[in-house]
Amino acid sequence: MQIFSKINLSKMYLGINVLITLSIIISYCYYSNSLNYLSPLFLGVICAANTETYNDILFNIKHTIVSLILFLSTSCVTFFVYKYHTFLLFWLFILPLLFINLSSLIQNYSQSFNTAILFNIFLLYLLSNNKYSILLIFIPLCGAIIFFTISTLWKIVFKQQFIKINLYHLYIELSKLYALKSMFFAENLMDIRTLNKKFIQQNISVINLLNQMKYSLYHSHQNPFFSKKSKQYFSQLYIISQELHEKINASHIKYTEQTDKILIKSIKKIISNQSILLKLIANKISYNNITNIESDVLVSTDKQLSNLRDLNSIQIKYLKKNLMKINFKLKSILDGKTKKFDERISDALVKEYKLQFRDIKNFFWFKNKTQDNNDKFALRLAFSLSTGYLFIIFAFVSKPEFWILMTIYFICQPSYSNSKSLILQRIFGTILGLITSFLLINISDTIYFQCIYLIISGVSFFIFKNYRYYLATASITIFVFLSLNLSDFISLKTFELRLIDTLIGAFIVWICTRYLFQNWQKNNVSQLIKECKQNNFRYLNQVLTRFMHDVSYKNISYRLIRREAFNSNLKLNYSLKNILQEPNSSKECKEIENFSYNNQIVLSLISSLGSHRFNQKFYRYKNQLKQFYFYNEQLTKNLKESDKKYIFNKIDAVIENILLQAKEENQSDLIFITLQIKQIEELMRLH
Template identity: 20%
Template sequence: MKFKTPPVSGKFIATLPPLLSVGIIALLVYRFHLEKLAIPLVLGVIAGGLVDLDNALSGRLKNTAVSLAAFAASSLAVQASLGNTALFLPVMALLAFVFTMIGAVGLRYRTIAFGTLAVAVYTTLTYNPDSASAWYLNPLMILCGAGLYSLITLGLHILLPHRPVQESVANAYTALGAYLDAKACFFDPDEADGIEERQIALAMKNNQIIHTFNLCRSALFYRMRGQHRHPRTTRMLRYYFAAQDIHERASSSHISYRQMADKLKNSDLIFRFLRLMELQGQACRDIADSLREGRTYTPDPRLARAGKGLKQSAAHYAAEHPTAPEMPLLQRLADNLQNINYQIANLDSGLPEAAAGDLRIAHHDSAKLKDAAQSILSQLNTRSATFRHAVRMALIVVVCGLIVEMLDLNFGYWILLTAVFVCQPNHSATQSRLKQRITGTLGGVLVGSLLPYFTQSLEAKLMVMTAGVTLFFLFRVNKYSYSTFFITIQALISFSIAGYDITQALPMRMADTVIGCLLAWAAVSYLWPDWHYLQLGKTGAAAVAADAAYLRSVLERLEHGGGEDVDYRAARRLSHERAATLSSTLSDMSGEPKKYGSRLHDGFRLLKINYSLIGYISALGAYRDTLRRDPEHQPFLQRYFPAAAQVCALMEDMSELPEDTFRQRLTDIRAAIKDLRPQEGGEQSSILWQQLAATADLLEPAYLALNGRAETAPDVTNGQDGGQSAVQTAPKAEAV
């Protein structure tokens, strides 16, 4: 019998493992009077949840075995060294450094490594020198809790093997819908002002898309490695490829918003563009809902009618303005949106033609120990953010351990727990986590102070403990302050179950949290602080170089034919990921404006330029399937591709070139593009030339922004080049 995914919330399914795990533990504690074991068992469940990774069944079994083995080694090492300061501090420092460095290999390594470090800290929380229990009992209970959680997740995977992939694809379409909404705002002629704010908002939505696409790609990758591919996996693969193609077309730049808004403000054409993109955004959310509810998506009839209305409006505008120079670009934009309509309407009809020839998915996590070791060794220097963070973590655990040992604090390792969880690789993330941790803990302590009045019985305490862990996992990713609130309540009630007086513990827990947060803040603020290592020029140059690789990949397919393959998708993804990294770097820098000064202006200028570059390249990429290579177009194409190759080469070399060399090469490129411009007719040649000219026109402002001279750059985002460019007749397009 075929088991169909029930139409329930993905969040509800995600809370089932902790709910069932802690529920079983609560039942055992109540039935067999195991109150003293409640704390390590629940901490084991939490550790198991921290390393829970989506995978196929065989992959889950391997992850479980590796995680439990790492947990055992970590917990036993800490347990054996507790009570001996001279041994405990080096052991904890070594564990903190090694497991943080392992995170440099990839997401899966980083997840298991952090969970293993958390187990080491959890072991300190269960330590009681006055206990008569066997020394290995607490580590064993932590392993039992983690094993129970893993066993339940395996059972749920057998029942719902494809639900995580389906949820990941649904999240991707939700993010895609938000991106299309943000893009539609550029076509509102009544909101012509505030273009920069909309560009930044669009960049943020793009970052979210890249994040969800990466999670989706990872989920599909681990289900496609076997010999037999389930039909539902193939269906999700089709949805994923379609989402990528829609994103590329939606992010492409064909027109200058300011010019078109002014010309079309009294025409219904621009409103047709706006309405169609809004309906497409809603369609993406409807697709996401259908995936979450386990039903087949039915396209909204309004989408087809809006596409037809846009086509008729464009034809009417062309008839009224037959010689309008913007008409080919408007027509191309309309065709691009019609293609998005086609993708949405035909999601379940088969793989997109562009993707049908290559169904591979690239993945960045290496499974080979040799490659993993090389990744770690390459990071062993102060230029590596991972190395700097690993050293910070090692020093933090040493300082926390010294404070606990020197002051002889009872259960003082809460300080260590707080510091390890709050300390993040960069200052802004740590500061945000610090505020949420203190707020959540304070709320939890205040509510916890009332618990003794409402939880007199063991049954009530066990129910609160179960609810606390479940709600912690529910809010762990999106609402850290809420998750801290619930885990604080859980911790306090667990201590109460174990027989401790939580009334006396409340002020100490709050003090421990504040001390741990302050230590984490001091570590990221004074030990190799970010502002000494955030290199805007290096990050920006990497982003532009990735754009060049994307452009080369597009040109190769324009020249030789072919749709998407794994190399093309990888180049496109890397371009967007480097743009997201640049955006993240600027976000970190903007938190310390006094330390970065004018570089922030250069950075935001470069960010806008970089997204404009991606927009122009995406427009060329969207054109790759319709390019005609017949004898009529060959003379232009034979001159076009060498000129485009020069643009790629200059983008790749930009960060290393002295200004005179850069300007000489740019002058040569501008001359080649000027000579290349079609003199008459030829819509295809005009579109190819326009996108290349617009790309080349951004090279000078990009170079000046990379070198800290953005204020001298021509303001291309306003459609003006100040007479600097030799291609003055090229229309300027923002990232629209």
């Protein structure tokens, strides 16, 4: 189980598919004496694997067809304009400008659009190193088709395994998040701010997996090969994971103000046990395996919950209720007794991913604010590729070296921080790959061993591509040089040229990223904070809406708005990561770090209310809650600072009146709600 938890199974399956594909390709080239086809075929495999998505079979087939059409149509244009410098320069500028914007519009096929650019750069590389022939279009396409075929067959055999992978990782990360939650109840809690930062980072991982799981479920609901029972089972596990995430985030008490050590120790033990149960659930999802440990942990947790004292504290009372609800959810999964699936959730999944005509209109008229960053990145990549091509024309008159364009494509990223990181990794990985290639070529001169090294380096490229880019660069460099060595003799000058090409490409990207079409994340700080605050108020209003209706009220939009609030926090933390790498951004870093810390507390407080949204006792307070709802609704709009201050003052007055009335009438439930809202309001007006 420990080994299994450390392996990214999606990467493992991709590696297996690549391994099978490369074995077929290398075997064919070796036995047919066509070793000069190795590089073109492998470049096609790279493009095909770069578009790989772990969804249903039908979507995989549609995705394959779209990718192949894009590869073929754009490569034909590249082939025919290859000998005309002006037309090729224009094509290299237009291609990324069009396809990157299309990838942001039609997100289901974003990888296909982005990879079509790479396919054309690979074709230019092949045309510069081989005889000008139309076959250079179809050989890489054959490599792509072989990979797509194996990938589709793999999905047919393991049609449910990919959703299980996502669910397994989701529940493992939830377990880790809950384990961190238990640390807030440690006896010697020294630095709560540092612990909260760790909690935020783990929360990012969980939110990412929730988004990924939603995407996978959407495709499974579109897939007729999935049985209705399987769709409902996986959807229900996803819905429960959402509810668990909300309950785990819920903050009912101020940890630093608790003095009862016995109580705190009991709470910590319960949360630790529930964290273990989440791991056991992940194990059950992956292996359908139930152990005796589960019953022991469940019995222990039930006993501790029944003995947990509330000390006449309303906060502890609701914390206990929250822990009991979590325990009920965990037991329902382990026992296989989940509640009936709501079919409307399936409709919501489908509806959310449909392409709207409004988005197309916004795209062509450039009115969509979220499109602006993609426009800048598209312009930067287009300008970088065009500059690289101009350099190639003037510097390599006799024989163009399109390795420069390949370098530019891989390391030119939307954010400055990512580009900066990849530039350094690309240079280091190229040097490492060149040294290793030189040693392998000279040490092992037999074709048999070099073919084995080809397979290892090819698979390694895909395993490390998104995590250790310098190792991926080294792997692809080894593969290219070994395949060149098998088809033709390579001199020391070839090694030197590859290093020079990499340095030139890296320099062009650094200049363009640093000085042209800049997209500094620090300039978006105020907008990100504003978005977070508005989504927080929408989330709170959804909770209040649920309180103001009876138990029969159902509203799917609650889940969607809650997800938006957490995704806003996710974007905020990603921006912070990027801003840390940007020059002269210390002020913005401090501001966004402080807000992120407070925003996590706000989300925890709202989650503590949301985790009790089905409590029928709150319905009796709907008249008082309407006042909060009205003012919160105003705060979701674009208001002047003076208007915001006025509304916050009105909320303060409402809070004081309700608390005074609730204490007089001993309405403890209303006191709990009002105190939580008071804390939320105090934190939200800090920024």
